[in-house]
Amino acid sequence: METMMKGEDSEEVEIDLEDSSDPDEYDNGDEPQTLWRAPPAMEEEENIHTSALVEISDTKPLINVRDPRGINDCLKVTFEDVIAEPVTVRSGDRVWIWSHALFEVSRVWIYRIVTVLLAIPVSIISGLLFAIFSCFHIWMVSPCIQCLSVGTRWLQSLWSIVLGIIVLPFCKSAGKCCAGFSVHLAKE
Template identity: 30%
Template sequence: MAESEVKLTIGEDKVTTVDVTKGAAVDLKARDPEHLHDHVRVQFHDIFGEPDETVFSFDFVWTWAFKLFTNTKLWCYRITSLICGLPLAIYWGIHFALLSFCAIWCCEPYLKAYAIELHCVRRVFQTMLNAFYRPCFEAMGYIFYNIRVQVTKQ
C-alpha cells in the first residue's frame, strides 16, 4: 500500500482512497449504456439525402461529402472533448458531490425536522376536520345515498 493511501471501511467493505471505483471498469465499447444521448446520434444519412435519380450529385462528391462529414464530426468532437472533457469532468464531479452533500446533510434533515414540527399542526387540523366537516359530508352522503337513476330507451 502506498503511503498516500488511506484505509476506509464502508459498510462491510474495506477500501482505500485510491480505489473509489470499487474495481468497476470503463466499457470502451458501450459508452452510453443508459441511452442518455440517443437524440444527438446523427449520421450522414440523417442529414443529407438526394430525393431521386433526377436530382443527384456526382458520385465522388457524395462519397467525399460522406467522408468529410463523418471525419470532421469525429475529430471536432475528439478535440473538443480533449480540451474540455477533463475540466468538465472535474466540474461535474464537484457539482454532483455538492448536490449529494446538500441532499444528505441539509435537505433531508430539514424536511424531517419540518415534518416533526408540523405534526402537531396536522393533528389539530385533522381533529377540526373530523369534528366539523366530516359529519356534514357524511350527512350529505346519506341524503344522496338512496337516489337511483334509471335510464330507459323509448
C-alpha cells in the same frame, strides 16, 4: 448416451448427446465436435489484483457501454439524417461518397479533439458541483425536512381529520349527484 472426456493438456470436456444406435457416424476418422470447453482455471496470481470491491466499483468506467441509460439518444446522427437528396435532385455519385466520408471523418475527429480539450475540465467541474449539491442535500435539506416533519406531525393528523370529516363526504355526495346525469350524443 453421454460421454465425458478430459484432455491432459487443456481442460476440455466433451459431451456427446447423440443417439448410440448410429455407430457408423464417425467412420471417416473425424472426432465428434466439442460442444463445450471449460474455461482455463484462473491462477491465484491473477486474482490478487482483482477483488470483489473493484468489480462493483462506481468509479470504474464503462468502456464498451458509455451511455447505458440512453441519455444522449438524440445525438445518434448519421449523414443521412443531416443531408438527404431526393430522387429528382441528385449530385454525382463521387460527390455523395466524398461528402459522406468527409462528414463522418470530420464529425469523429472534431469530437475527439474537443473532448481532449474539454472532457477533463468539465468532468472536474461536474464532479465538484455534484459533490457540493450532494453534501448540501445530505447535511442541510434532508435534516431540515425531517425536523419539519417531526415538528408538524400534529398538523398532518389535523389535516387528515379535516379531509375525512369535511372534504370526503362533500366529494362523495357531489359524485353521487353527478352520477345521475347522463349524456347521449346523437347525429341529426
